[in-house]
Each structure stands twice: as structure tokens, then as C-alpha cells.
Ligand SMILES: Nc1ncnc2c1ncn2[C@@H]1O[C@H](COP(=O)(O)OP(=O)(O)OP(=O)(O)O)[C@@H](O)[C@H]1O
């Protein structure tokens with residue numbers, strides 16, 4: 182039964198990774214834009230969640246407000262800074278957004294100090310659930326359900342709506358999409374803000390489970406980047422399968438080979454890239 | 469309607485278009501002829517903003533669109549069917565068609581009447597179509613934008629002879645009912661049969677223009693034909 186518990190833990194990590202990586206992946210697919218500060222948005226989602234939870238004395242207030250605040254912050258960041266490096270070389274994007282990670286770290290430390298915070302889970306999911314004779318925290322099951330719900334919503338939005346078709350067209354062939362009169366910049370901005378909001382959602386959703394402290398963004402950022410590489414950038418399917426693989430490999434790696442835990446994930450990435458150099462399900466992009 | 473004045477376009481250091489001037493009047497079909505590498509596609513790309521004119525002006529209905537953003541040029545009423553068709557493979561045929569639809573005379577029904585094979589393929593992926601179907605889809609997609617000017621880059625290139633005939637018949641039909649057209653062609657006999665005006669592009673310069681009846685053997689010999697083995 183240890184296996185089942187670990188499987189659930191792996192799925193829970195996969196759900197968080199999905200929320201975080203899907204924005205990174207689609208933004209990269211659409212515009213070849215790399216925002217390394219995506220993890221920082223995750224961290225601010227958690228901190229803003231802590232602040233909202235305290236202010237309104239409600240988990241759900243935090244759960245809905247924090248992602249909106251992070252999306253708004255992402256929009257502002259884009260308007261002030263990122264817009265200008267959008268057309269620059271990948272190296273410049275990496276350097277600038279890497280710098281943002283340090284700024285975010287310092288801001289978090291200045292405002293909230295170095296000690297960890299946490300949010301109490303909502304009363305509905307406070308208890309445990311009996312699964313095969315084991316008690317598993319209900320909130321962690323909620324995280325898995327949240328990942329699945331967001332995935333389903335994104336799938337419907339991407340496959341069944343006009344704006345979703347515009348996003349797919351932009352990922353396929355940005356130049357032709359523009360030739361049809363689609364303002365690809367604006368579609369990109371929308372997707373970017375949505376991705377930021379989902380990173381914030383991942384942050385606030387993680388806050389009852391993981392400690393909230395300056396630097397909490399780094400380990401998960403690295404995992405999310407690996408998800409994008411393994412899954413193949415630009416596609417929802419890639420983010421989904423990449424998250425599952427990385428979430429499960431990381432969780433089981435720590436149980437099965439505790440002394441090589443960190444290496445499992447890189448071994449997985451190397452193995453996938455040897456078979457499929459562009460990842461599992463990359464979007465077919467013309468640039 | 470469309471007017472190019474002294475347009476020069478470069479790729480890096482090489483000058484592809486040299487002082488090109490050209491006019492497409494409303495409702496007319498103008499053919500642009502020239503050998504491989506003459507710069508025909510570059511001329512269309514300059515109009516739609518995919519290649520930047522270093523100097524000279526592109527005007528559309530009197531408005532200067534020389535350095536406008538491509539999506540604004542499209543919204544102004546210019547639709548573009550590129551040489552490679554550029555169907556979106558992750559979109560269905562229906563999505564490809566209606567993604568950029570704008571209100572106007574051309575409706576789904578009307579394009580299906582023009583290209584019946586598309587109707588049966590609506591749910592298929594854009595990547596599953598044959599070359600001829602892709603070309604029909606690319607033209608239908610452009611018509612559904614309800615443009616006032618349609619740019620067509622070698623619409624029959626690389627298609628089987630039967631399909632070429634069919635597309636040509638459709639294009640001739642478009643002429644009476646449709647928008648103004650700037651048609652890039654390599655087959656000058658077909659162009660002469662269908663066009664109101666002909667421009668001949670050679671090595672980046674306009675070498676001749678006039679009514680099709682005036683296209684003489686010396687122009688054809690110097691800037692077209694002979695090297696063209698496809699037709
Ligand atoms: N992206 C590019 N970068 C550099 N040079 C280019 C590029 N595209 C085209 N060229 C060059 O510009 C010249 C004109 O090309 P263009 O595609 O406009 O010719 P064309 O008349 O359309 O020929 P074809 O009949 O083969 O389509 C050619 O010499 C070509 O090699």
C-alpha cells in the first residue's frame with residue numbers, strides 16, 4: 182500500500198507541476214519566450230495567498246484572489262519590462278528573467294522575512310480519507326482533482342473556442358496567423374497572463390502542503406522546466422504527460438533510490454531526449 | 469486601390485526588389501509574371517508586411533501601409549494566399565476556414581459552392597489534406613476574410629494537371645464576382661487569358677507592363693518562358 186500512497190503523492194506533485202508548466206510551455210511555443218521568473222510567480226501566489234487568507238480569514242478568498250493578483254502582477258511586469266525583451270535573443274531573456282528571480286527572492290525576504298508560513302487547509306478538506314486501510318489527507322486529493330479540473334478546462338478552452346483556435350494557429354504558424362488579421366501579440370499577452378495566474382494558483386494551492394519561504398520557487402521551477410523539455414514545448418498534451426512523468430519519477434525516485442533521488446529526474450530527461458530530441462509531444466511550429 | 473511606388477526590398481545585403489512600381493485597380497485581375505527567383509513572392513510579402521521595404525511606398529486605398537503591422541494590413545482588407553499555402557495543421561478544416569472570417573459577401577455556403585471538396589472535409593485536420601485540397605482551403609480561407617484585394621502566389625504550383633485545370637476554372641469564375649486580385653503566375657499563357665493587366669518582373673525590376681494582348685514574344689523570350697519547364 183506504500184505504492185498507492187506514493188502514487189497519490191506523485192499525482193499531487195504532477196498536478197502542481199502541470200499548473201506551473203502549462204503556462205511556461207504554451208508561452209514558449211507561441212513566442213519562443215522564456216520566463217525563468219515563472220517560479221517566482223508561484224512563490225508570490227503562495228505569499229499573496231497567505232496574506233489574503235489572513236486578511237479575509239478564509240482559504241477560499243485566498244484561493245480565488247491570489248491567482249488574480251499574480252496575473253495582474255504578471256501583466257504589469259510584461260508591460261513594464263518583458264515586452265521590451267520579447268524580440269531579443271533567448272540569452273537576454275534568460276539573463277533578465279533570471280535576475281527577476283533574485284529580485285523576487287529579496288522582495289519576499291524583505292516583506293515576509295525568512296521564516297516559513299503556511300495556510301490552513303479549508304475545513305471541507307481538513308480531514309483524512311480512508312484508502313485501502315490508510316488515511317490519506319483529503320486536501321492532497323483535492324490538489325489532484327484541481328489539476329485534472331484545470332486540465333479539462335484548458336483542453337476545452339483550447340480545442341473548442343475561437344480564442345483557443347487562435348492560440349493553436351499562433352503556435353503552428355505565427356506569421357500566417359498575423360496574415361489572417363489575428364493580433365498575435367494580444368493573444369500572446371492573454372496566454373501569458375493566464376499562465377501567470379495558473380502559476381499563482383499553483384502557489385496558493387501548494388501553501389497548505391509545502392512551507393512558504395523565500396526560495397521555495399527554485400526546486401519547483403527546475404522541475405517545471407524539465408517538464409517543458411520532456412513534454413515538448415507548446416502543447417497541452419506535452420505539459421500533461423511531462424508533468425505526470427516528472428511528478429511520478431521524482432516521487433518514486435525518492436522512495437526507491439533515496440541516495441540518487443536528485444539524479445532520477447535527470448536520468449528520465451536524458452532518456453526521453455535520446456529517444457525524442459524535441460520532447461514527447463512538441464507542437465509543430467513554423468518560425 | 470493598391471499602389472506600389474519605387475519599392476526596394478532587401479534580404480540582408482542583397483537587393484531583391486528594385487524601384488518596383490505597380491497598381492492594382494479595384495475589381496481588376498492583375499497578373500505578375502517572372503522566372504524563378506525574380507522576386508515575385510518577395511513583392512507579395514512586401515505588400516503584406518512580411519518583408520520590409522527599405523524605401524518606397526505601399527498604399528492601399530490611399531492609406532500608407534508600408535510599415536504597418538501585418539495583422540493591421542490584413543484587417544485593412546488584404547488577404548494573402550502564400551506559395552506554401554500554410555494551412556494550420558493543428559486546426560480542423562472548419563477552424564482553418566472560420567478562424568479569421570469577417571462579415572461580408574463570402575459565406576461558408578458560397579465558398580463550398582466554389583470548392584465543393586472542402587465541405588466533405590470540414591472535420592479533418594488541416595494536415596490531412598491533399599495538395600489540391602490545401603490550395604482550395606487556402607483560397608477559401610482568404611475569401612472568407614472578405615478582402616477587397618486578394619494576393620495569390622502561384623496557386624497551381626506543384627499540383628496534378630487535372631487539379632490545375634480545376635483551380636484555374638475557379639479563378640476565372642472569381643474574376644467576375646470577387647475582389648481585386650494580384651495573381652503571381654509562371655504560366656504566361658494562362659495569365660494572358662485571364663488578366664486585365666500584366667506586369668513582368670525580371671531580376672527584381674518591372675521589365676514590362678500592359679494589357680495581355682500587348683505581351684510580345686521578345687518580352688516573353690527575355691524575361692519569361694524558355695527556362696520555364698513546368699508548363
Ligand atoms: N528569406 C530569404 N532570405 C534571403 N534571400 C531570400 C529569401 N527569400 C527569397 N530570397 C531570395 O530572393 C530572391 C527572390 O525570391 P522570391 O521568392 O521572391 O522569388 P520568386 O520570383 O517568388 O521565385 P519562385 O518562382 O521560385 O517562387 C531569390 O534569389 C531568393 O533566393
Ligand SMILES: [Mg+2]
Nearest residue numbers: 508509510551
Ligand atoms: Mg515565389
